[in-house]
Amino acid sequence: MNGPQIRRTPxxxxxxxxxxxxxxxxxxxxxxxxxxxxxxxxxxxxxxxKGWRARCPAHGGKSASVAITExxxxxxxLHCFAGCQVHDVLAAVGLQVGDLFVRxxxxxxxxxxxxxxxxxxLLPRWKAAIDVxxxxxxxxxxxxxxxxDGEPLDDTDLVRLRVAALRIFDAQEVLSAR
Ligand SMILES: [Zn+2]
Numbered sequence: 054m055n056g057p058q059i060r061r062t063p064x065x066x067x068x069x070x071x072x073x074x075x076x077x078x079x080x081x082x083x084x085x086x087x088x089x090x091x092x093x094x095x096x097x098x099x100x101x102x103k104g105w106r107a108r109c110p111a112h113g114g115k116s117a118s119v120a121i122t123e124x125x126x127x128x129x130x131l132h133c134f135a136g137c138q139v140h141d142v143l144a145a146v147g148l149q150v151g152d153l154f155v156r157x158x159x160x161x162x163x164x165x166x167x168x169x170x171x172x173x174x175l176l177p178r179w180k181a182a183i184d185v186x187x188x189x190x191x192x193x194x195x196x197x198x199x200x201x202d203g204e205p206l207d208d209t210d211l212v213r214l215r216v217a218a219l220r221i222f223d224a225q226e227v228l229s230a231r
């Protein structure tokens with residue numbers, strides 16, 4: 054009389070052992086744009102005025118919560134309105150953040166393309182420098198108008214003017230760097 058035996062199935066599944074996940078392997082450089090790489094991997098893709106919407110592969114759900122827009126240079130911007138991180142959305146379809154950017158070899162660019170790329174990289178710094186100049190210029194203008202009216206500047210004003218001068222100097226450095 055054998056009672057029921059507890060049989061433990063050994064987790065030996067030889068046939069499955071060699072299966073590897075190769076989806077995350079980096080693709081060799083192809084001519085495919087980031088959009089051509091990403092869109093076929095998404096579900097429920099619809100075209101919108103500015104780009105596309107699709108279902109989010111990271112959190113699931115039925116709604117097209119991921120918005121995708123393509124920049125002039127082919128770079129994709131991706132946003133999940135449910136709050137998923139870009140990196141998680143991409144990982145769910147075997148891509149990485151770097152896949153959103155057009156891979157271009159600097160050597161294959163013309164000199165004018167290269168200089169455009171450099172300028173694009175500098176734009177945020179230039180914008181910050183211009184913001185500083187606008188603010189500090191008004192500090193200096195106020196100081197100058199006080200002096201012009203024959204009103205002396207007190208110590209606080211003088212300190213602020215010196216700070217303005219330093220900030221203007223820094224901004225000039227940024228703007229004159231090539
Ligand atoms: Zn999501």
